[in-house]
Amino acid sequence: MSVARAERLVNLVLCLLSTRQYLSADRIRGIVPGYGDAPTDDAFFRTFERDKTELRELGIPLEVGRNSMFDTVDGYRIARRDYELGAIDLEPDEAAAVALAVRLWDSPELTGAAHGALLKLRAAGVDVDQAAPTVVESKVRTSEPAFGPLLAAVQAGQAVSFGYRRPSPAELRERVLEPWGVVSWRGRWYVVGHDRDRDAPRCFRLSRIVGEVRKVGKPGVVRRPENVDLMRFVASTDREQPRSATATLWVAAGRGAGLRRRAKVVGERVVDGVPGDLLELELNYPDTAAGWIAGYGADVLVLEPDVLAKSVRERLVAVAEGAS
Amino acid sequence: MTGSQERLPRLLALVPYLIARPGIPIDEAAADFGVTPKQLRKDLELLWMCGLPGYGPGDLIDISFEEDTVTVTFDAGMRRPLRLTGAEATALLVALRALVDTPGVADADAIRRAVAKIEAAAGQAQPAGVAVGLGVREAAETARVREVVQSALRAGRALRITYYTASKDEITERTVDPMRVLIVEGRGYLEAWCRRAEAVRLFRLDRIDDVDVLDEAAAPPPYAEPTDTSTGLFRAAPDQRVARLVLEPDARWVSEYYPVEDVEELDGGRLRVVMRYADTSWIVRLLLGLGGEVRVEEPADLVMLLRERAAAAVRRIALVSG
Numbered sequence: 189m190s191v192a193r194a195e196r197l198v199n200l201v202l203c204l205l206s207t208r209q210y211l212s213a214d215r216i217r218g219i220v221p222g223y224g225d226a227p228t229d230d231a232f233f234r235t236f237e238r239d240k241t242e243l244r245e246l247g248i249p250l251e252v253g254r255n256s257m258f259d260t261v262d263g264y265r266i267a268r269r270d271y272e273l274g275a276i277d278l279e280p281d282e283a284a285a286v287a288l289a290v291r292l293w294d295s296p297e298l299t300g301a302a303h304g305a306l307l308k309l310r311a312a313g314v315d316v317d318q319a320a321p322t323v324v325e326s327k328v329r330t331s332e333p334a335f336g337p338l339l340a341a342v343q344a345g346q347a348v349s350f351g352y353r354r355p356s357p358a359e360l361r362e363r364v365l366e367p368w369g370v371v372s373w374r375g376r377w378y379v380v381g382h383d384r385d386r387d388a389p390r391c392f393r394l395s396r397i398v399g400e401v402r403k404v405g406k407p408g409v410v411r412r413p414e415n416v417d418l419m420r421f422v423a424s425t426d427r428e429q430p431r432s433a434t435a436t437l438w439v440a441a442g443r444g445a446g447l448r449r450r451a452k453v454v455g456e457r458v459v460d461g462v463p464g465d466l467l468e469l470e471l472n473y474p475d476t477a478a479g480w481i482a483g484y485g486a487d488v489l490v491l492e493p494d495v496l497a498k499s500v501r502e503r504l505v506a507v508a509e510g511a512s
Numbered sequence: 513m514t515g516s517q518e519r520l521p522r523l524l525a526l527v528p529y530l531i532a533r534p535g536i537p538i539d540e541a542a543a544d545f546g547v548t549p550k551q552l553r554k555d556l557e558l559l560w561m562c563g564l565p566g567y568g569p570g571d572l573i574d575i576s577f578e579e580d581t582v583t584v585t586f587d588a589g590m591r592r593p594l595r596l597t598g599a600e601a602t603a604l605l606v607a608l609r610a611l612v613d614t615p616g617v618a619d620a621d622a623i624r625r626a627v628a629k630i631e632a633a634a635g636q637a638q639p640a641g642v643a644v645g646l647g648v649r650e651a652a653e654t655a656r657v658r659e660v661v662q663s664a665l666r667a668g669r670a671l672r673i674t675y676y677t678a679s680k681d682e683i684t685e686r687t688v689d690p691m692r693v694l695i696v697e698g699r700g701y702l703e704a705w706c707r708r709a710e711a712v713r714l715f716r717l718d719r720i721d722d723v724d725v726l727d728e729a730a731a732p733p734p735y736a737e738p739t740d741t742s743t744g745l746f747r748a749a750p751d752q753r754v755a756r757l758v759l760e761p762d763a764r765w766v767s768e769y770y771p772v773e774d775v776e777e778l779d780g781g782r783l784r785v786v787m788r789y790a791d792t793s794w795i796v797r798l799l800l801g802l803g804g805e806v807r808v809e810e811p812a813d814l815v816m817l818l819r820e821r822a823a824a825a826v827r828r829i830a831l832v833s834g
Binding site for chain 1: 519520521522523524525526528529532533544545546558559561562563564565567588589590591592593594595596597598599600601602603604606607608610611614617618619622623625626629630632633634635640641642643644645646647676678681682683694695696697698721768781796797798799800801802803804815818819821822823824825826827828829831832833
């Protein structure tokens with residue numbers, strides 16, 4: 189932005205903030221320094237249109253109206269009560285939370301917005317020490333290409349369509365969704381909304397979206413239900429119910445450190461000429477446990493339960509025989 | 513924030529900022545706005561030329577400089593910052609709410625108070641359309657470990673930890689100089705200088721089996737750099753080997769969980785990927801566990817090793833199951 193343009197825009201804001209009357213474009217041209225340089229009417233109106241757009245993009249509430257029925261053209265002013273940030277005073281621990289929150293984003297869409305908010309809070313007199321050391325750091329990234337278009341669609345209230353690859357059973361299908369929101373849960377992004385084909389609420393993982401997200405229909409048509417908790421919707425879809433089971437394993441001496449740290453030694457036994465321990469292990473997710481245990485190969489044998497022993501053996505047989 | 517499109521918001525925020533802080537050092541103000549002191553001086557010179565219609569000496573924004581400090585003496589009616597835009601309020605409030613449910617990050621009560629105050633000042637109640645849950649699952653033992661680690665960080669003390677290294681499946685004792693605690697993909701990590709490895713290491717909190725705060729001060733060497741986690745926690749290193757795998761649909765999660773390259777879609781929902789690994793014992797455990805859901809195309813010695821290991825295991829299983 190050139191110095192002249194920045195100066196003109198600041199003067200325009202100050203002028204429109206100070207007036208109660210609506211000022212017509214012509215009045216503004218006569219008052220605000222910089223507009224007088226426009227060589228023609230056309231050049232002035234082009235510049236003035238661009239400036240109005242710029243102010244609106246910054247969120248400056250530009251009011252348009254006429255002072256009386258005798259006015260022949262619209263005028264402009266900025267209502268101070270709509271322009272100004274309300275009074276805010278943060279305690280040091282609240283300001284510390286804000287500093288931490290601003291650092292959470294690692295996202296082209298959200299980092300800048302969070303910094304913009306911080307700038308205004310500081311301008312409102314709040315002291316936020318961003319350099320303060322924190323005891324926990326976390327980052328939320330929005331690297332999926334679908335994030336930007338989906339967030340824009342949510343904010344515009346517009347339906348979208350996209351290719352979605354479901355892993356199991358494997359299929360790639362086109363989905364049409366009325367998006368309610370994008371949700372990051374445990375470092376992964378999801379979009380939640382009304383799936384038009386299924387006629388039901390659904391959530392989709394952004395990393396499984398294939399190709400571009402396309403807009404469908406007009407903006408402003410998507411209505412998000414009042415009572416929906418986006419976060420809870422995703423979190424409940426994600427959760428695998430623990431089904432606790434106790435397993436008894438034989439583990440070769442000095443092996444299986446990852447299993448041993450969670451288990452209790454209940455005895456000793458020599459198997460295949462190899463000394464080892466009998467362990468009891470509490471398993472929360474027996475299905476994932478089979479893969480974990482099979483990974484140890486001949487160093488770990490499942491004695492109980494039978495279903496786990498079978499599942500482990502199946503995996504190993506498949507590898508031994510050269511799967512698929 | 514040095515881009516030209518950032519200048520107008522900064523100019524509009526600068527006057528109220530200075531009004532709230534008479535006599536602030538220019539360096540400090542520049543740091544708060546994320547610009548150089550030179551740029552800030554340019555901004556102030558520009559504002560000095562702006563003011564109210566009339567534009568006489570009494571109408572222009574007046575700024576007085578004293579040594580390296582600055583004071584605004586006439587604000588030309590720009591006393592308060594512009595209200596937050598919807599996007600700004602969303603970015604801030606969503607992040608604050610995400611922190612509320614994350615153990616050990618910040619005082620949840622302070623966060624809730626900050627949210628309420630910002631909502632009141634920003635005066636917008638539209639639903640954000642973005643929600644974030646860091647979703648940290650923390651068992652009671654891990655919470656205890658985290659609290660000890662955080663107390664050592666605050667006190668600047670070294671730690672003695674008993675740590676389970678999953679890639680090598682071994683438990684070791686290490687003395688470490690803690691640097692920070694961070695959360696990545698729902699898990700807490702301690703970043704520390706490991707005196708044993710003589711390098712910066714990330715230790716998963718739920719794999720720290722025991723922790724003691726030492727009397728010695730934490731002293732990470734000055735060249736200990738924090739890990740850049742922006743592309744995930746796995747690092748490609750020159751000494752790593754590569755394996756080419758074909759994943760059946762049920763094993764596609766591997767490509768989402770571990771960093772893979774050259775992903776190629778095959779028929780039937782299968783996926784061909786290239787995976788880097790530093791430790792053969794680690795990839796052998798992973799692949800044995802996946803059973804028939806993955807086929808190794810390369811390297812040939814890994815294929816052989818897997819078959820040998822699996823065959824030995826199947827033979828031994830036959831001994832106990834009779």
